[in-house]
Amino acid sequence: MTAVQQSNTPQTMDRDDVLVAENISMSFGSVKALKSATIRLPRGEVTALVGDNGAGKSTLVRCLCGVHRPGGGTISLDGQEVSFHSPTQARDAGIETVHQNLALVDDLAVWQNLFLGRERTYGFGPIQLLDRRGMRTEAKSMVSALAINVPNVTSRVRRLSGGQRQAVSIARAAGWGSKIVIMDEPTAALGVQETARVEELVRGLRDKGMTILLISHNFEQVLRLADGVWAMRAGTTVGHRRVSDTTGEEIVGLVTGAIPA
């Protein structure tokens, strides 16, 4: 607890934070997955969350996007305390997540995936027809706004490469007037070129003013992409650094515990 507060660099305090999660704890039965996790996401920045396997990154993220309900602590969005009972509620509040398994339906077209669960319809009363043309047009502009290299919004997702799928997922998360996009290991399964393209996409989103939480194992990528970084160890956030003031070794040290937080 106190360790976390001491390690906070002072400049984060007067920043405009979109999301502040403080002292989040979470247990699965007798296993304490999160002891005390604190994270702040400054508006319009890429914030990275790093840590070893089992450090609690995924659990913390699942608390933020409404999959889990934390056992203790507070989450505030734009200064308002929030409590999510479901992923849908988190999404309605403006927190979008790009899951590691991408949550795309292979046999549906790109535009159908972009609008899945949020289809646009017209009609009256209970008889509602899909606005297919409208959604396709909108999907085209969502895709071109991010300069994504996707052949056509009418092609099936099955025909896309790994990087293109990732791009579609990110476009879906970013395209809904969302405040925060959480990305869980967005380049874990990608080759060098596709990784570069997805990183470009993330930078592009940041330049448009999107707030991003990036979960990554790749410290070099964190240094390339992020503005700030939080390190987790054993269910606790053990430190926060501005990327401009830190080095890869220091982050590794925080993650492994070589540097006491």
Added chain:
Amino acid sequence: MTATITPPSPPPSTTTTSAGQRLAAAPWPELAAPAALLVLVLVFGALDSTFLTTGNIDAILQASAILVVLAVGQTFVVATAGIDLSVASTMTLGAVVLGQVYSSGAGIFWAILAGVAAATLVGLLNGLIIAKGGITDFIVTLGTLSAASGLALIISDGKPQPVLSGFMLRLSADGIGILTWSVLVAIVVAVIAHVVLFHSRLGVHVLAVGGSTEAARATGVKTVRVKMAVYLISGLLAGIAGVLLVARVGAAEPASNTGFLLNSVAAVVLGGVSLFGGRATIIGPVVGALLLASLVNGLTLLGVSQFYQPLAVGVVVVLAAFLTRFQK
């Protein structure tokens, strides 16, 4: 999961598609049934001059109307990667309830309503047990297959109940041009089903649940409700098929009608609908049903023994499955 381990797929071509690529990209499973239907019509038309007379075409359409309605219901279930083995018995139960209510002195309108409601109830029950209870569709619908046909036998005491109603007679005898009302009902069902599958939120969600239940859930699709809906639709359509059956036979019989179950699945497979879910059309199974009806009709015209018909249907279905396999 598959998303992250997909090997680099062939570069998606954007503007320039060669004829070869376009040929490879053609939806062969979807085209198999229309192509086979065309071949059958040409062959039977050449072998027997009566095959293509309006009277015989009328007979084929009439014979396929019931199957079309059943196959459309089955399509919705199969699109979610499920299967409804109870369609035929549900239809029988609906028909028997119709017959019993009619014979008790109620008007034909109420009898039809009761029959359709009974079948819809079976569909609802299937949906509840499968979607909410999380029990395998195969087992549940196998159970309701038996339960519904047993119930039909109990209600009817095993005896056919003649339904002599002017309305029912007109349903299978009158119509517009060569299309009888039964055929028109099947067409209307197919058109509405097409609109639901491709132009409604439910339709996209059905295909999404079939394609990847996990992805659908993660994007906020109410997967349990979608699964319940498809079995409900299948039950409702089985009820409508039951009405057409009574109109055709002129009586409500507690017969087992297993042929209709097999043919409904066969029509769906012939129509290029993936049994793994996620890919479906309505026109495909409709053509599949027409194909099966034409096959039986043509073989009968040619004087082939009735015993050979199930054999021919089986061969055609397996051939269609092969076509689908080669496409992958």
